[in-house]
Amino acid sequence: MAKSLSQFSMHICGSLLYTIRPIQEALDLFYARLIARMDEDVAKQRAAVF
Incomplete structure (x- = not known):
């Protein structure tokens, strides 16, 4: 069976x-x-408050 190296060297x-x-x-x-x-989600909640 042939083995080779992947792009991540595995x-x-x-x-x-x-x-x-x-x-x-x-x-x-x-x-x-x-x-x-x-x-x-925090950014959306802050935007909704103002």
Whole structure:
């Protein structure tokens, strides 16, 4: 089976449909999006008060 390097320098197998990303990377992205959404909600609430 042929192996190659992905754009993130991870060894991948040619027959995989997808590659599971490291859990910490997924958590960081989740929390970054959550904080961004909360910041938007706070800005909307502040705009609605005035």
